[in-house]
Amino acid sequence: MRVNRVVGVKMDRRILEKIEKVVGKEGYSVDPAVLYTYGFDASIYHNNPDVVVRPKTTEQVSEIMKIANEEKIPVTPRGGGTGLCGSAVPIKGGIVLSMQQMKKIKEVSVADLWVDVEAGVIYEELNKELAKYGFFFPPSPGSGEACTIGGMVANNASGMRAVKYGATRDAVLGMTFVKADGEIVRSGTRTIKDSSGYQLARLMCGSEGQLGVVTEVTLKLTTKPMYAASCICAFDDVTDAGKCIANLIARPLIPASCEIMDSLSISAVNKARGNPLPDTNSLIIVEVDGESQEIVDRDLKIVEEVAKASKATSVVASHDKAEIAKWTDARKSVMTSLSALKPGFVSVSLADDMGVPVSKVPAAIKAFREIADRHDVIVATYGHASDGNLHTKMMVDPYSRENWERGMAAVGEIFDKCIELGGTVTGEHGVGIAKALDFKKERASNIKTYREIKRAMDPNNILNPGKTFDFEGDPLAGLRYPCQECQ
């Protein structure tokens, strides 16, 4: 039953003329092919918008928001469309506001440690520019070649390096955003420290396009470490791999990154990519970095020692950039490789991203496996385990409602377990549609306050409505997959 969709707003000529006055003929589209394309992100969902608008300035965003607010048209801001939970899918139709035309890196001030960017700048494009000065913006999402700074802010994205360098919100000094009624707000500062009033820029981090449209962001710069090396450690038991990570941090050693992969993830990558990884039950890939070769060598030795003491069956350290890149690429390819594992099944983002305290990683992985076996579903676990952020991808026959439902039942239990372990249903991908029901359980005591904030900033509920705490209905409605029984 489709309960969480409405027929799109009728985009009559009068409204389109108003939009055209702001962005010109080239700045919007109602071409069915364009509408179809902008109905997707990288999640399992799809729904067409009624118009795609591509503003080039904060002022244009403001004017478009004024029209939308007056006409009560839903607006879904969109960056690279790489979100995995349906956050950028316009489930109520209306306007998709594509921010990709706002892609200027406006100013870099290395002495003050900030960079000003427009929201549509692609993560890796920014880092290419910052590398010229010896700096970087560290979150490192796996989607860095395509995701935008605005989307990263809206999802508080991060990635492999969060354990040492933090998530997006940790680097946000300030931003310009446009409220639902078109008001332009400049929040935060260009200073490293700021205790001046409510931290509105922080409030926007993780707001998933529901509180305002981010148009410009001031980010704090981090110096790029001069030296790095990696170590790949194999284990016979994935819980030992998990324990090894907790032992490393407790040593204490904060790695630059530490990725875990279970047996299914390893088999999938080895099958799809010609065996780049050791044939083992589970593994971790640990990267250490620093300002001198001595520091890196010292830390690498500690990793080797701790891994051996934590029952690693083999430990291979490397300074060779090509070899390290091979391991990193292999880890990054888990999501796509999984679909090669079983003919007729695809890897989908159902319970794709959760966080638990690092010491609970072994218990979480064990529980996920037990839950998957009990529901007879295939679940691979991997992720940025040194910050407790795990990813689980589920293999589903996309034509079978029964298969999707079994998956959903397992997902519910997986998230319940994460909450029980003191964790969260999303470490970095956000809530969107896919995690809305579990998020409402996790943050039950926050929902009233969320609604009050939303009402204050968007009284007509036009900004990305029907998602996160506002989601009602069937999370299996509106799938992008050809499951007739799900429609």
Ligand SMILES: Cc1cc2nc3c(=O)[nH]c(=O)nc-3n(C[C@H](O)[C@H](O)[C@H](O)COP(=O)(O)OP(=O)(O)OC[C@H]3O[C@@H](n4cnc5c(N)ncnc54)[C@H](O)[C@@H]3O)c2cc1C
């Ligand atoms: C292969 C792959 C790997 C990934 N790996 C990671 C990872 O390692 N870490 C991680 O955190 N995520 C990862 N992701 C998920 C995704 O890339 C991130 O969540 C990313 O931040 C989304 O950015 P985007 O520009 O694509 O945003 P979109 O998908 O376009 O939008 C995401 C949300 O942000 C809102 N939004 C976008 N731009 C704005 C704006 N200017 N103002 C207000 N709201 C806005 C949208 O409305 C939506 O709610 C991965 C995705 C893929 C496909």
